Amino acid sequence: MTASTVPIIVSAAEQLEIDVDTLDVGLSQQLKSLGVHPNDMTSNQFIVADALATEENQAILEQVIRDSPDADWLTILDKVSVKLCSLNIGNISGRALLQASPSHAYNAEGIVAHALAYDREFAAVGITKERYCIKILTTGAGMLASQILQSQHGIQTLGTGLFSVPQALAAAQAGCLYISPYYNEILAHFTPPAERLVYENPATQHPMSPRMAHIYQAYRDLAVANPSQRVPVIKAASFIAMNEVLAMPELGAQQTTILAPTLVEMISGQTTARPAGSKVYRPSKTYALELPEATLPLLKVDPLRADGVPQVFDLKTDYLGNNAAGLEAAIAADPETSRRIKDAVEVFQKAELQAKALIDAAILKVRGVTVAA
Numbered sequence: 001m002t003a004s005t006v007p008i009i010v011s012a013a014e015q016l017e018i019d020v021d022t023l024d025v026g027l028s029q030q031l032k033s034l035g036v037h038p039n040d041m042t043s044n045q046f047i048v049a050d051a052l053a054t055e056e057n058q059a060i061l062e063q064v065i066r067d068s069p070d071a072d073w074l075t076i077l078d079k080v081s082v083k084l085c086s087l088n089i090g091n092i093s094g095r096a097l098l099q100a101s102p103s104h105a106y107n108a109e110g111i112v113a114h115a116l117a118y119d120r121e122f123a124a125v126g127i128t129k130e131r132y133c134i135k136i137l138t139t140g141a142g143m144l145a146s147q148i149l150q151s152q153h154g155i156q157t158l159g160t161g162l163f164s165v166p167q168a169l170a171a172a173q174a175g176c177l178y179i180s181p182y183y184n185e186i187l188a189h190f191t192p193p194a195e196r197l198v199y200e201n202p203a204t205q206h207p208m209s210p211r212m213a214h215i216y217q218a219y220r221d222l223a224v225a226n227p228s229q230r231v232p233v234i235k236a237a238s239f240i241a242m243n244e245v246l247a248m249p250e251l252g253a254q255q256t257t258i259l260a261p262t263l264v265e266m267i268s269g270q271t272t273a274r275p276a277g278s279k280v281y282r283p284s285k286t287y288a289l290e291l292p293e294a295t296l297p298l299l300k301v302d303p304l305r306a307d308g309v310p311q312v313f314d315l316k317t318d319y320l321g322n323n324a325a326g327l328e329a330a331i332a333a334d335p336e337t338s339r340r341i342k343d344a345v346e347v348f349q350k351a352e353l354q355a356k357a358l359i360d361a362a363i364l365k366v367r368g369v370t371v372a373a
């Protein structure tokens with residue numbers, strides 16, 4: 001008898017919650033048809049700019065401009081981003097996520113104002129606070145803004161652009177619902193495919209794997225020490241290869257958000273089906289489970305540090321007091337994290353400008369006027 005096979009995404013969904021890192025409605029529908037109901041839908045300035053560049057979304061963009069004759073490009077960007085989310089909200093079981101502008105990455109007030117603008121747009125299309133979440137870069141200002149949004153406005157947030165345990169602890173202190181550790185730094189997506197570093201066994205070979213395990217372990221320690229505290233769920237992101245996604249359960253991520261090309265690969269590729277009733281490791285959102293035994297050696301190494309040894313962190317450190325001075329100091333003391341966040345801010349700013357160029361062109365077409373720079 002030959003073993004039966006299933007799409008790789010179906011097998012992965014037995015160990016992880018599957019999120020779509022794309023606004024593509026068709027892909028969510030395809031997942032649903034395979035019995036994998038996507039959980040959340042994430043995005044960023046690139047994903048929105050790419051969606052705006054498609055022919056099928058041109059009419060939507062132009063309609064948004066027509067409906068808001070006095071709106072500037074940023075307001076149009078917020079409106080059309082929310083509109084694109086609304087088109088897929090029926091195909092996901094969880095939340096639609098939009099990212100606060102990178103131009104405010106170091107300005108808490110700017111982030112709060114932008115999140116409130118998104119909130120108004122979500123409300124206008126009937127998407128309640130339970131169905132969306134705002135992605136915020138995990139800088140000092142970002143986590144101060146998250147704290148304000150959560151405590152004063154009931155707006156849930158995700159700490160993104162996250163590469164370290166102090167950022168993860170700060171996100172927990174800010175009350176974030178989720179964090180998104182980037183498995184690959186943002187620049188990896190701009191490296192030609194042939195030059196990308198892809199590992200045969202990412203769990204043991206990828207330089208970010210130990211930090212993924214450190215973050216899960218720090219959150220487990222936090223959950224054990226403070227059973228009443230909400231500890232964020234780990235929504236791993238920024239994958240460049242399918243085998244990286246498949247390595248996430250053993251590194252503790254409960255959710256993965258998967259970019260369109262990898263989703264396509266996981267939908268079309270087949271793997272052997274697990275026998276019915278077989279036990280698989282599924283990381284716990286309450287952090288009740290230990291990491292798998294094979295992962296534990298990763299807790300003793302950190303290839304992203306010059307000395308290769310993980311730092312030890314005190315769970316009681318206040319990262320957000322004194323204007324998030326503790327978080328900023330921890331980021332500054334970690335060259336890899338500092339560089340990776342700086343790169344992410346720059347790259348997302350460029351993407352936002354790409355979106356602006358598309359919106360300006362559409363405004364010219366619809367209103368017949370050139371937008372002042």
Ligand SMILES: O=C(CO)[C@@H](O)[C@H](O)[C@H](O)[C@H](O)COP(=O)(O)O
Nearest residue numbers: 042043044046047160180189237238
């Ligand atoms: O952080 C999240 C989800 O929470 C992701 O959307 C994350 O931004 C992306 O996976 C990475 O930035 C890579 O996306 P891209 O730059 O290739 O569009």
